[in-house]
Amino acid sequence: MTYRRRAADTALERLLAAVPAVAVDGPKGVGKTETALQHSTVQFFLDEESQRQLVSADPQFAGVGEGTVLPDEWQRLPFVWDSVRRAVDRHAPAGRFLLTGSATPQPGNDTHSGAGRILSLRMRPMAVFERFSDGDRGVGTVLLSDLLQGGADISGTTDVVLRDYVDAIATSGFPGITGQPADVRTQYLDAYLQRIIDRDLPDAGYSSRSPETLRRWMRAYAAASSTTTAYSALLDATTSGDGHQPSKNTTALFRDFLTRVWILDPVPAWNSLRNPFKAATQSPKHQLADPALALRLQGLSGRDLTTARGSHLTGPLFESLATLSVRAAAESMAASVSHLRTRNGDHEIDLVVEGLEGELVGVEVKLAAFVEDQDVRHLLWFREKFPEDVVDLVVLYAGTTAYRRQDGVAVIPLAMLG
Known part of the structure; x- marks a missing residue:
């Protein structure tokens, strides 16, 4: 099926050219994953156990090559958020991370808000x-x-x-x-x-x-x-x-x-x-x-x-x-x-x-x-x-x-x- 371009694509192109990490937020079923696939090089689908195990073994994504890394449904493995934040602190290049999720960081789980490090894009x-x-x-x-x-x-x-x-x-x-x-x-x-x-x-x-x-x-x-x-x-x-x-x-x-x-x-x-x-x-x-x-x-x-x-x-x-x-x-x-x-x-x-x-x-x-x-x-x-x-x-x-x-x-x- 041919991908139908969304308004969010324009926003993502603008942001990924300028900042290391962008989180695409929105309700389930809104099309976040399909849109993010158009802008990423390596994908990890964290609603799958095998994919969660891969990321758990390399939480800093040190073994991932160049390009944009997509941890899809990151809230299934909450430490990913902090891993990305720390990578940004270590001067990750523009467009390195693209996260998608159907929930904001859970209060009380020690997950940093990402303020100033991970920009948020609301997809509707x-x-x-x-x-x-x-x-x-x-x-x-x-x-x-x-x-x-x-x-x-x-x-x-x-x-x-x-x-x-x-x-x-x-x-x-x-x-x-x-x-x-x-x-x-x-x-x-x-x-x-x-x-x-x-x-x-x-x-x-x-x-x-x-x-x-x-x-x-x-x-x-x-x-x-x-x-x-x-x-x-x-x-x-x-x-x-x-x-x-x-x-x-x-x-x-x-x-x-x-x-x-x-x-x-x-x-x-x-x-x-x-x-x-x-x-x-x-x-x-x-x-x-x-x-x-x-x-x-x-x-x-x-x-x-x-x-x-x-x-x-x-x-x-x-x-x-x-x-x-x-x-x-x-x-x-x-x-x-x-x-x-x-x-x-x-x-x-x-x-x-x-x-x-x-x-x-x-x-x-x-x-x-x-x-x-x-x-x-x-x-x-x-x-x-x-x-x-x-x-x-x-x-x-x-x-x-x-x-x-x-x-x-x-x-x-x-x-x-x-």
């Missing part, structure tokens, strides 16, 4: 522009990198419409799942979620007397997708039918675990030193790694998003899909993505993209085929507050034509962003 499920990359559909033709430079040409059309976005939400961005028949795909997603509860939780060193409580909390979190709902409200929503409510400590454990295995992917509040809004909320905007997981946690299908049964989630999950695409594009150029919301809710910017030199692009996500003046009022306010930093304003929508409004706001179909 496929963005919209990665899923529709085949064929001439106008996909990925408006680049986020151009928007960050200011004055990008905004034009063109796509034939991707609402039905396609709904399908993209339901089919998942996990490469091994997205191409499956609908019934098989549903079983894969349900099994993925069940594995988190039954196996990944205990494997990560956590214990829970009631695994079903974790599922209820995940369901509450999924229902809050694209919102800043307080964790106390999520706790209330986790209460079971018999009135039993888990403790705050229990749900804090859930958050810690799900963050460690990259299933929670919240959008942080914009916290720039240039942000004068003391009244801005610091609450993250809730997102799961893949909107398809949120859909399945609610027991819904893609078809439900177009009916009364599930239409309340169509807008939030469209924003989840847009957030996934913006983050994938931003990661390739080391830009950050956050959100801005005043405490009283007067103003909200769905996504704030910040470049390395502080340039800002404000993004509004709109589930509609048309954009009106009221849809851009928060963006115009953002530019008024930061006239020297905001280089562009964008509405990502479900229409088919890219254009620039007279007020300067770029209106871009989600599928055309790349």
Whole structure:
């Protein structure tokens, strides 16, 4: 099967040319190994016992020739992290190590964080522009990198419409799942979620007397997708039918675990030193790694998003899909993505993209085929507050034509962003 290039490839090429060690992080099944194989010379697959024995016999990789060494699923042999860190301290050459893993270093196991030695690259499920990359559909033709430079040409059309976005939400961005028949795909997603509860939780060193409580909390979190709902409200929503409510400590454990295995992917509040809004909320905007997981946690299908049964989630999950695409594009150029919301809710910017030199692009996500003046009022306010930093304003929508409004706001179909 031909490898489909990902946004992460661009980021890896940039990083491996400059630094000795890069760790590609992300949830299971996101495509880390397949992407890392494109950039490595020698591979050790540490989910295999024989491979673990090889590395255990040569933990410093002294017998490995030149090139990029890939310890895949390094967390299966945690000392590898420190071995790589020490090699970096001994001046390993650029591009020497590429680690992939489905968990962050376990607290309390004496594993060094790697700060300043091992750079981390977050890999997420496929963005919209990665899923529709085949064929001439106008996909990925408006680049986020151009928007960050200011004055990008905004034009063109796509034939991707609402039905396609709904399908993209339901089919998942996990490469091994997205191409499956609908019934098989549903079983894969349900099994993925069940594995988190039954196996990944205990494997990560956590214990829970009631695994079903974790599922209820995940369901509450999924229902809050694209919102800043307080964790106390999520706790209330986790209460079971018999009135039993888990403790705050229990749900804090859930958050810690799900963050460690990259299933929670919240959008942080914009916290720039240039942000004068003391009244801005610091609450993250809730997102799961893949909107398809949120859909399945609610027991819904893609078809439900177009009916009364599930239409309340169509807008939030469209924003989840847009957030996934913006983050994938931003990661390739080391830009950050956050959100801005005043405490009283007067103003909200769905996504704030910040470049390395502080340039800002404000993004509004709109589930509609048309954009009106009221849809851009928060963006115009953002530019008024930061006239020297905001280089562009964008509405990502479900229409088919890219254009620039007279007020300067770029209106871009989600599928055309790349």
